[in-house]
Amino acid sequence: MTDPTVSNKKRTLNRRQILKGVLGIGACMSAFPLTKAQALKRDVDVIVIGAGVAGMAAAQALVQEGYDVLVLEAKGIIGGRLKTDWSLGAPFEVGAGWIHGPVGNPITDLAKSVQAKSFVTDDDSSFVFDHKGGEIEDKIITNKFKDLMRVYKKIDDTFDSDQSLEKAIKRVSPQTLEDPVSRWMLSAYTEFDTGGSIENLSAYYFDEDEAFDGADVVLLDGYDSILEPLADKVDVLLNHPVDNIEYEAGDGVTVHANGEAFEAYAVVCTCPLGVLKSKKVKFSPALPSRIQKKIDRLGMGNVTKAALKFESAFWPIDTQYFGVMTEDKGRWNYFLNYRTFSDENILLGLSVGAYAGKIEQLPEKDIVDDCMMVIRDMFGVDIPEPMDFLVSRWSKDPYSLGAYSYTRVGNKPADFDDFADPVEDTLIFAGEHTTFKHHATVHGAYLSGLRAAEQVMELIE
Template structure:
């Protein structure tokens, strides 16, 4: 599809006074320099399902939240355009097939499949799933000696009870690490307990325990059932959401000007798109860095919430070997590395795909540090952990994939978490509409299910409903 291109003009960087009514002409006179104007309606002239009112919506971001909102709006008859900053759709659903099999760089599981809307979507598509049983594991200490499952199970119960006691008993917020040290100083220093705090809690939340809110780290909700993976790739779920929708990739949004009467103007590097409503699904990390300028600025409640909610990280190195060097049917391996968060959890892909693939995971502060290194260093570091478990003679993999979500300019992190000083309101207020023409969506706008694909999906549905109600 071709955008209708008007003549290029250079405009002075002058922001109009808030009291002045914005019009298309006023906006263009006071917008950024050297831009091309494009009309959303021109992009969709060949679309038969434009609403009778001619209402249009721009969606910033082609992750699951944005695509869900786009699907619902399109099905309701609205004109929709999705602008995606990167060169591919999916956001933090990113399936990589460079190893010859589907490897999930981002979202890897459907967490709690019972009544989960993502599981329902997978079932509708006939997606093949596999239950990754949490009870199917082997844990090694830092010397490579096996730790008995009985010890892990016993400490697991104590770990769960301690975290539950903290979560339900706090009257004043503090870092979870501080609360553990205060309530159970001896237990919190136990090597097995420390490993669980990282491999379970830091993995689950995406946060270092020294930044995690002791009051709210586990107050979110979950669906029931054991986690499942999508054998043929998580990205296959996106196919029905994208059918017939206008999506432009490599379109990083730089500025959004909005006004209840004049509508919305969304500026990329070279163009301005106009619509009646905009849904912004950019990840929290991008909002934190203020890479998108809002004119006028978002309300103070939204800005404060963006600052207070944390953006976490999880790092993966997926390694494909010529031969199998670990027990074939064991689902997970744990390693009690002495540095917290350092390659202490491993997913064995062999039970659900016919390939010798092992994914190493890092969390918390270590994740942030290791992602500043180059990929070869990350592999070398992960392989040191692998060789502790499976022997010093374990060869390097033939191929590997390493993730660096914190360094990606279009994500700047993996998913949100309850940081010390924030509360559920900070997540949920981000889903509240701004005036009559702007709403945010994404997993960070849904405290109940933050940090999950289904949370992002549900936020997209909510944003679409807000847009439709507002434009009625």
């Protein structure tokens, strides 16, 4: 395009100019030019790749401002890592389960807008078992937790270069790694929070992100109910996995999905970090090395969930969580008791970090058998088999390839935040992995989507 209004680096285009440019004689934006008829049918102002929370938030904000937006989604449903499965009779949150820190959290507002009923999960209501089923006193848990916080503080005070969290602990307090209660906390708290294993987490930055206030809540009508206001009046093309994104300063983008080409002025790419790492989506030209390096460097963690439904409850129904100090770090060491907020007799087990990555290679039934072994350690060998189960395996999902991003040793906050700089004023990244402050969360994804929408609005009037 030779339009003089687009010659400055930070230019603002009028949308009519863009469309004129796209459809004009000789205005070939790509090596796959569309026919005029196709272009007329397909052309939009902005293409959003991915209908997860980030993509839908960006699309909704743009639609509200009158932009023509098309969302291209690889799967047959919207929501991405926000997905509620009701087949067990209660909401199994395959991906995100909690609104972390609901006070001041924009996701709480979305939940309120659909009158979603919430339930505050009580972190203080728990039984923790050793690996032989012996119960650990609350007092021990409280004291060991304080010890662990002291170890983390000592790490902060002692080192001025990065290393893995495991190495740092070994250096300041080697006994912490040997102590079964502390090992359990490292896994059930830190590895679950971050998705990364302590061998890979940055000792410097693993816990430097920010949180909203308030005790975590689950949504009794399903977490995916918050998608409804985001999806209103937004055009989403499902079953359209994008495989190629061509972008050029001043010339807009051509996005290829399902053998079709779609043209727009700008593209918001919310492909998860795991997908970007896999290089299954090609960029032409190749991404600048400042972005590619971050994709390669950042950690993508794993969390496996198994919801097991039983005929009746053989566990104390009023206790929120059961912890178990499995010998393998990360192996089913935390269980959420559905009976505290539902009539269904469901225990939801969590495996995290390296163990989650390993277990997800197995068939579902083997994963459930592994989880049952741990439940039997807690409640006895005579408990029955589950009537039904559901298992998540995000590392095997080709459109996620992991659970959420984490700060790997050597990463810096800028490795997340630098994604926020548009590439060639046409390609804008969003998604949970593009914000250090709130990465690995639904609200982080949402806020990144709003940020991307604002960037588009700055570029296209």
